[in-house]
Amino acid sequence: MRNSTAIVTTALATVIPALVATPAHAATRNPVIFVHGLSSSAGTWDTWVSKFKSDGYSSSELYTWSYSWSQSNKTTAAQLATKVQQVLAQTGAAKVDLVTHSMGALSARYYLKNLGGTAYVDDFVSTAGVNHGTDVSALCAWLYTSCKEMTSGSSFLTALNSGDETPGNVDYAAYWSNCDAAINPDSSAKLAGATNVLVGCISHTHMNEDSGVYSQVRDFIA
Numbered sequence: 001m002r003n004s005t006a007i008v009t010t011a012l013a014t015v016i017p018a019l020v021a022t023p024a025h026a027a028t029r030n031p032v033i034f035v036h037g038l039s040s041s042a043g044t045w046d047t048w049v050s051k052f053k054s055d056g057y058s059s060s061e062l063y064t065w066s067y068s069w070s071q072s073n074k075t076t077a078a079q080l081a082t083k084v085q086q087v088l089a090q091t092g093a094a095k096v097d098l099v100t101h102s103m104g105a106l107s108a109r110y111y112l113k114n115l116g117g118t119a120y121v122d123d124f125v126s127t128a129g130v131n132h133g134t135d136v137s138a139l140c141a142w143l144y145t146s147c148k149e150m151t152s153g154s155s156f157l158t159a160l161n162s163g164d165e166t167p168g169n170v171d172y173a174a175y176w177s178n179c180d181a182a183i184n185p186d187s188s189a190k191l192a193g194a195t196n197v198l199v200g201c202i203s204h205t206h207m208n209e210d211s212g213v214y215s216q217v218r219d220f221i222a
Contacts, residue, residue, distance in 0.1 A: 037102025076107035105129025118168025128207035166193035
């Protein structure tokens with residue numbers, strides 16, 4: 001009897017730890033880098049960063065940054081390339097997700113198309129992105145390089161939108177409003193080859209604060 005009990009006890013000691021072992025960690029999410037637009041800064045993402053944290057993201061998965069918005073989008077794209085490499089080195093991730101607003105879509109797309117960004121980006125999101133320009137930028141085109149590049153028909157946009165607008169093995173989404181006073185025409189915010197989502201009548205400045213748009217973006221990059 002004692003021998004039988006010892007055998008059972010030994011077997012249980014082997015099996016039980018296997019049954020209650022700590023479950024494998026879920027797949028790590030890509031860190032998210034937020035890119036602001038014209039006349040803005042990292043703080044424009046505070047609302048969404050807070051929402052991401054409420055939905056389980058940690059600070060180490062969310063990265064905002066500020067750049068000189070008056071400079072060429074090409075310069076900003078090069079700075080974004082550096083930022084991406086910094087985040088990858090810091091987190092150990094293989095790729096990041098880019099969430100952009102307004103003019104931020106242009107520098108991010110330039111990075112993807114011309115600076116090898118498609119190798120390091122999994123998902124790209126444009127919210128109210130000035131993807132095909134806007135005639136409103138003519139108001140500041142004489143003063144800032146960035147505004148000149150946003151003008152419909154500019155050489156910068158012509159080159160950026162030539163060929164494939166959504167290059168590489170990247171998932172693209174563009175969220176646009178049908179009453180965006182900063183982008184004229186409204187449809188300029190769409191991207192050929194992307195998941196284009198009309199979100200209804202939301203102002204340009206509220207696109208990256210809106211709760212409904214946030215939920216769609218969160219689910220897209222999940």
